[in-house]
Amino acid sequence: MNASLIMIGTELTRGIIQDKNGPMISRELTHLGVHVSLFEILPDDGSIETVLAAEISRSSLVIITGGLGPTTDDMTRRVIADASGHPLIRDNESWNSLLAKLGERAYGPNEKQAMIPEGFSIIPNGNGTAPGFYGYAGSCLIVCLPGPPRELEPMLYDSVLPLIRKKLDLPDAERDEYSTFITAEAKLEELYEGIDPDLDWGTRFQDYRISLYVSGKTAGERGKAIAKLRMMLGEGRVADGDTDPLTILINALEKRSATVAAAESCTGGLASALLTERPGSSSFMLGAVTSYAASAKENVLGVPVSLIEEHGTVSGECAVAMAEGVRRIMGSDYSFSITGVAGPDEDENKPVGTVYIGFAGKDRQSESIMLKFISWGRASVRRRAAAAAFILLAMYIEGRSPSEIVPSWNYL
Amino acid sequence: MNASLIMIGTELTRGIIQDKNGPMISRELTHLGVHVSLFEILPDDGSIETVLAAEISRSSLVIITGGLGPTTDDMTRRVIADASGHPLIRDNESWNSLLAKLGERAYGPNEKQAMIPEGFSIIPNGNGTAPGFYGYAGSCLIVCLPGPPRELEPMLYDSVLPLIRKKLDLPDAERDEYSTFITAEAKLEELYEGIDPDLDWGTRFQDYRISLYVSGKTAGERGKAIAKLRMMLGEGRVADGDTDPLTILINALEKRSATVAAAESCTGGLASALLTERPGSSSFMLGAVTSYAASAKENVLGVPVSLIEEHGTVSGECAVAMAEGVRRIMGSDYSFSITGVAGPDEDENKPVGTVYIGFAGKDRQSESIMLKFISWGRASVRRRAAAAAFILLAMYIEGRSPSEIVPSWNYL
Numbered sequence: 073m074n075a076s077l078i079m080i081g082t083e084l085t086r087g088i089i090q091d092k093n094g095p096m097i098s099r100e101l102t103h104l105g106v107h108v109s110l111f112e113i114l115p116d117d118g119s120i121e122t123v124l125a126a127e128i129s130r131s132s133l134v135i136i137t138g139g140l141g142p143t144t145d146d147m148t149r150r151v152i153a154d155a156s157g158h159p160l161i162r163d164n165e166s167w168n169s170l171l172a173k174l175g176e177r178a179y180g181p182n183e184k185q186a187m188i189p190e191g192f193s194i195i196p197n198g199n200g201t202a203p204g205f206y207g208y209a210g211s212c213l214i215v216c217l218p219g220p221p222r223e224l225e226p227m228l229y230d231s232v233l234p235l236i237r238k239k240l241d242l243p244d245a246e247r248d249e250y251s252t253f254i255t256a257e258a259k260l261e262e263l264y265e266g267i268d269p270d271l272d273w274g275t276r277f278q279d280y281r282i283s284l285y286v287s288g289k290t291a292g293e294r295g296k297a298i299a300k301l302r303m304m305l306g307e308g309r310v311a312d313g314d315t316d317p318l319t320i321l322i323n324a325l326e327k328r329s330a331t332v333a334a335a336e337s338c339t340g341g342l343a344s345a346l347l348t349e350r351p352g353s354s355s356f357m358l359g360a361v362t363s364y365a366a367s368a369k370e371n372v373l374g375v376p377v378s379l380i381e382e383h384g385t386v387s388g389e390c391a392v393a394m395a396e397g398v399r400r401i402m403g404s405d406y407s408f409s410i411t412g413v414a415g416p417d418e419d420e421n422k423p424v425g426t427v428y429i430g431f432a433g434k435d436r437q438s439e440s441i442m443l444k445f446i447s448w449g450r451a452s453v454r455r456r457a458a459a460a461a462f463i464l465l466a467m468y469i470e471g472r473s474p475s476e477i478v479p480s481w482n483y484l
Numbered sequence: 485m486n487a488s489l490i491m492i493g494t495e496l497t498r499g500i501i502q503d504k505n506g507p508m509i510s511r512e513l514t515h516l517g518v519h520v521s522l523f524e525i526l527p528d529d530g531s532i533e534t535v536l537a538a539e540i541s542r543s544s545l546v547i548i549t550g551g552l553g554p555t556t557d558d559m560t561r562r563v564i565a566d567a568s569g570h571p572l573i574r575d576n577e578s579w580n581s582l583l584a585k586l587g588e589r590a591y592g593p594n595e596k597q598a599m600i601p602e603g604f605s606i607i608p609n610g611n612g613t614a615p616g617f618y619g620y621a622g623s624c625l626i627v628c629l630p631g632p633p634r635e636l637e638p639m640l641y642d643s644v645l646p647l648i649r650k651k652l653d654l655p656d657a658e659r660d661e662y663s664t665f666i667t668a669e670a671k672l673e674e675l676y677e678g679i680d681p682d683l684d685w686g687t688r689f690q691d692y693r694i695s696l697y698v699s700g701k702t703a704g705e706r707g708k709a710i711a712k713l714r715m716m717l718g719e720g721r722v723a724d725g726d727t728d729p730l731t732i733l734i735n736a737l738e739k740r741s742a743t744v745a746a747a748e749s750c751t752g753g754l755a756s757a758l759l760t761e762r763p764g765s766s767s768f769m770l771g772a773v774t775s776y777a778a779s780a781k782e783n784v785l786g787v788p789v790s791l792i793e794e795h796g797t798v799s800g801e802c803a804v805a806m807a808e809g810v811r812r813i814m815g816s817d818y819s820f821s822i823t824g825v826a827g828p829d830e831d832e833n834k835p836v837g838t839v840y841i842g843f844a845g846k847d848r849q850s851e852s853i854m855l856k857f858i859s860w861g862r863a864s865v866r867r868r869a870a871a872a873a874f875i876l877l878a879m880y881i882e883g884r885s886p887s888e889i890v891p892s893w894n895y896l
Contacts, residue, residue: 085489085523086514089688090507094525098498108497109531113506113523141670173859199861334774340760341753344774348752351828351862359780361773362746362756365814368771372784372813401784402777416763450763 073240074109075101076127080139080148081219082115092221093137096276100233103274103285104242106133118147124155128212132240135232138219140185140202152216153189156209160187163194166203173201195231199223206235213239247287248294251311252301253463254456255483256448257282263304263483268297280459281316306481308463317462318346324466325356325406332465333402334360335373335394337385337411338427343458358402363394373397384420386411388440391430395440399432406433408465412443414453423447427457431468439468441478456484485652486521487513488539492551492560493631494527504633505549512645514686516654518545530559536567540624544652547644550631552597552614564628565601568621572599578606578615607643611635618647625651659699660706663723664713665875666868667895668860669694675716675895680709692871693728718893720875729874730758736878737768737818744877745814746772747785747806749797749823750839755870770814775806785809796832798823800852803842807852811844818845820877824855826865839869843880851880853890868896 077098079091091113098108110127114120116139127134139148153160167186185202188194192207195215200223206215215232217224236242252260257275260282264273271294274285286294302310311320325332334343344360347353361372366385369375375393383389394409412427413419425445432438443460445453464474489506496503503525510520522539526532528551539546551560565572579598597614600606604619607627612635618627627644629636648654664672669687672694676685683706686697698706714722723732737744746755756772759765773784778797781787787805795801806821824839825831837857844850855872857865876886 083686083688084507085510085520086686090502090504092502095496095502102498109527109529111497111525113525115519115521115523117521119521201860336753339757340765340769341748341756341758341772341774342760344753345751345757346753348754348774348776349863353752354776357752357774358777359774359784360753360776361784362753362760362769362771364760364766364772365770368814371815372771372773402780403783451761 073106073133073242074131075106075133075135076110076131077108077112078120078123078127078134078136079111079113079219080116080120080136081113082117084113084138085115093217093219093224096221096225097135097137097228099274100228101133101236103272103287104233104237106236106240106242116147118151120148121151121154124151128155128209128214131212133213133215133236134209136214136216137224140204140216140218148216149184149187149189152209152214156189156192156207156214158189158191158207161190162186163188163203163205166194169203170201195227195235197223197227199226204232206232246291247285248291248298249313250284250286250298251281251313251315252284252305253281253309253311253317253459255282255305255309256446259483260284264297264301267300267304268293271297278316279455280318283314284310305483307477308467309481317459317466318349321347321462321466321469322350322353322356324469328405328469330405330469331356331358331403333358333398333404333407334461335398335407335409335430336360336362337364337369337394337409338414339410339454339458339461340364342454343408343410343461346458346462358404359398361398361401369394369397372401374400384422386413386420386422386426386428388428388430388442391428391440392432392438393430395430395432396438406431406465406469408432408461408468410457410461412453412457414450414457415447416450425453427453427460429457429461429464429474431465431474433468436468439473439475441474443478443481443484445484460484485518485545485654486543487518487545487547488522488543489520489524490532490535490539490546490548491523491525491631492528492532492548493525494529496525496550497527505629505631505636508633508637509547509549509640512640513545513648515659516645516649518648518652518654528559530563532560533563533566536563540567540621540626543624545625545627545648548626548628549636552616552628552630560628561596561599561601564621564626568601568604568619568626570601570603570619573602574598575600575606575615575617581608581615582613607639607647609635609639611638616644618644658703659697660703660710661725662696662698662710663693663725663727664696664717665693665721665723665729665871667694667717667721668858671895672696676709676713679712679716680705683709691867692730695726696722717895719889720879721893729871729878730761733759733874733878733881734762734765734768736881740817740881742817742881743768743770743815745770745810745816745819746873747810747819747821747842748772748774749776749781749806749821750826751822751866751870751873752776754866755820755822755873758870758874770816773810773813781806781809784813786812796834798825798832798834798838798840800840800842800854803840803852804844804850805842807842807844808850811846818843818877818881820844820873820880822869822873824865824869826862826869827859828862837865839865839872841869841873841876841886843877843886845880848880851885851887853886855890855893855896857896872896
């Protein structure tokens with residue numbers, strides 16, 4: 073079973089941006105047992121035309137990314153129509169959904185984005201204007217996807233991989249999916265190879281999680297390996313299925329119709345930005361304070377000056393006072409705070425990566441925990457601190473005590 | 485002048501590692517004015533053989549990376565020898581230098597690494613065992629380099645690019661770089677093609693800017709085209725060189741040693757997270773309030789209940805009150821606020837994409853402006869709102885009035 077990947081974009085062949093789709097797609101195809109025999113990057117200059125004919129004749133599957141935009145150098149859809157021997161027709165559902173998205177700003181060239189070869193089917197795009205499409209040229213399955221990874225990635229996992237498995241009649245490898253948090257990809261690989269190198273482990277790195285796929289051997293043996301990994305990383309660090317810390321927290325809040333507020337120092341608004349990222353977040357999120365300066369901690373959150381003088385701002389005492397302060401001024405059911413040293417320089421004689429997280433809730437004892445992250449840079453410390461706060465607050469909401477959970481955590 | 489890039493490695497086609505050489509080489513070739521017409525990644529399975537013949541006949545330059553190791557699946561050098569019609573011979577200088585590097589660890593297969601087609605020349609490799617080599621197949625220049633980027637990169641810059649410039653007799657190209665903000669890539673392309681399609685325009689999309697490269701014609705004509713683009717987008721939307729809205733704001737703050745605070749509603753902490761993203765941000769950033777709920781606007785920022793009842797939270801009046809409120813509680817020199825409808829649903833009868841930004845400063849009249857963004861989704865409205873706030877606050881700090889600037893803005 074051979075597949076060809078063709079990535080189109082002059083910005084790729086010129087090296088202006090780097091293709092991220094190809095490696096992801098070919099990794100997933102390899103997982104499915106499909107051999108990627110060719111992987112080509114072509115400019116927007118029509119060279120796809122000669123390449124496509126050759127690939128169709130020798131492959132069972134051709135995946136094409138890019139070249140679906142509204143501008144004139146995007147000729148992918150015409151070339152595919154020619155190669156498959158079907159005329160381009162307008163898909164009315166796509167055109168209507170495009171009009172609904174763009175309103176009166178839809179302009180002439182956008183209409184091209186709703187054109188597909190006759191007999192082909194649409195692959196919906198939740199994050200952009202160009203849908204993907206698939207169909208056959210002879211016995212070769214052609215799948216065509218938009219270039220931006222933010223649009224392509226969900227389409228790949230939600231629609232394309234299941235479609236390929238079905239159309240190419242691939243055996244269902246038994247495969248379990250998990251999500252892991254806060255650990256580095258290289259460390260995770262080292263750990264699971266140590267647990268059982270005979271299982272087929274695969275990872276997919278994302279900002280706030282690493283998706284982990286395990287296949288091979290029996291379900292029981294896979295389960296045993298994951299149990300071992302859970303123990304090694306610590307409670308709450310490996311979740312079933314595809315999820316992330318933000319979703320885990322939102323689920324905990326929504327289950328209790330509870331509201332939340334945040335007080336941030338080293339994360340500087342990142343946790344707040346994440347909490348408000350999704351539609352409908354106003355149902356649980358009341359507000360947040362970035363108390364970056366010590367004066368903001370004192371004047372806005374009411375952290376006592378004497379507390380800061382005695383313990384410093386990077387302390388469990390300050391974290392608790394921040395969490396209680398923001399809960400009081402925002403009037404939320406629960407709150408958390410993050411204060412620490414994101415780097416690159418140490419602060420208050422605490423090394424980079426030292427982070428305190430505080431928790432408060434109505435009818436609950438406030439508490440704080442300390443984490444020591446390995447420093448892979450400022451952005452990474454901030455991301456991991458926010459992820460840890462979400463996971464631990466979800467547990468706090470469920471009546472657990474973060475300070476009993478954190479001692480089990482390793483490899484931060 | 486056409487070039488073909490061929491990257492060899494099964495670990496690349498399987499997505500196990502990602503090719504980093506291709507984008508780098510093609511970017512540099514584009515700089516030199518060489519058109520990269522094909523960019524192929526092939527497995528180690530001999531498919532290079534059929535590909536190479538075709539590329540030699542249509543390109544002036546073929547660069548091949550990878551497939552020079554001592555193991556048996558690396559057949560690149562034999563294929564090149566066949567294609568160029570020269571036998572493989574041992575380059576004694578390379579063999580001696582390899583022996584000197586490896587000492588008694590040199591083993592049989594290493595000898596292969598000193599073999600090159602007769603008449604070809606060696607490109608020394610300071611960081612590995614396999615040297616590169618170059619020569620001609622007919623009139624096509626073939627350059628062959630080892631795959632590891634650590635070895636390839638210095639060879640590319642020190643030897644290969646000067647060699648290509650000399651062998652292909654290339655002139656020095658002049659190129660100007662700009663950054664543009666808040667406009668969609670497709671719209672930008674449509675605009676600049678309309679201004680002067682004979683210039684060589686290139687874009688590189690990033691989260692908070694699109695880098696724009698212009699080359700061709702004279703510097704005067706390039707300058708005229710950019711002036712026209714500036715006029716079409718509006719003041720502050722095209723900047724010289726490679727920069728972004730956050731950097732522009734930070735420069736304005738640092739020039740005056742001024743401090744800033746932010747009040748956010750629809751951006752929910754995003755502007756604050758960006759303002760604290762870089763090391764040293766505590767020198768200008770005091771803090772921020774995400775006043776997501778109306779009660780937070782009233783209780784924390786002191787926005788009068790009557791103001792919200794009369795004008796709503798998505799209004800210029802509320803934006804000004806939020807900006808003044810956060811400046812008061814944080815004690816900053818300047819402040820800004822963002823309140824609007826990020827979507828997906830409209831709010832207070834205002835359509836998605838409606839955003840008000842407020843500005844306040846000591847000894848300055850507060851003011852607000854309204855922007856109507858096309859909705860490409862919630863995340864995009866939030867990103868563009870933050871970018872607009874940074875650009876306009878920088879101008880406000882410089883004594884300008886945002887409400888006099890915004891009417892010149894188009895294509896939001």
